[in-house]
Amino acid sequence: MAYTLPTLPYATNALEPTIDTMTMEIHHGRHHKAYVDNVNKALEGQPALAGKPIETLLREISQVPEAIRQAVINNGGGHANHSMFWEVMAGGVGGDPSGPLADDIKATFTDFATFKAQIKDAGVKRFGSGWAWLVLADGKLKILSSANQDSPYMNGQAPIMGVDVWEHAYYLKYQNKRPDYLDAWWSVVNWKAVADRYAKAKAGNL
């Protein structure tokens, strides 16, 4: 079955003023849609692969024929990454997390300010296009970045939360000021959704 573009869980203006409406419309309606269309195109004639959940397809990327593997990495990764991205944001949220996620972030990264600084650093230092991530790797929280649309799933890691640092994610409002975008981004992080993903990852269901 073909992959489909998920509906945004909020209106395109819901993340204003942190992420402007036009960026959301183009990012979801054109960029994410193109990833979905192109992974479907790459998997034409491969019903066994196209029937897998996108996360499974990426986890098992070595089983994808070499001729289409990079197209699946780019576009299947783009589909999975953006689906996660919409999920971990919302309007009228922000603040700091609480509960087991917050406890484990503090235990791993010292405190919440250090955690945020490390995510920002990962995003700022990613040269060109990519993502900064909080992942669960071998049962531990870890911050890293990936190039292009490379997905943590391909390395056996579960993406708890990630921030898109492609220019298409911020350029209309922030132009070349990626650090400012990364600072502002925290005000639209939906910690409830992130905590849900963390619980699922720990249970092996993400």
Ligand SMILES: [Fe+2]
């Ligand atoms: Fe993006």
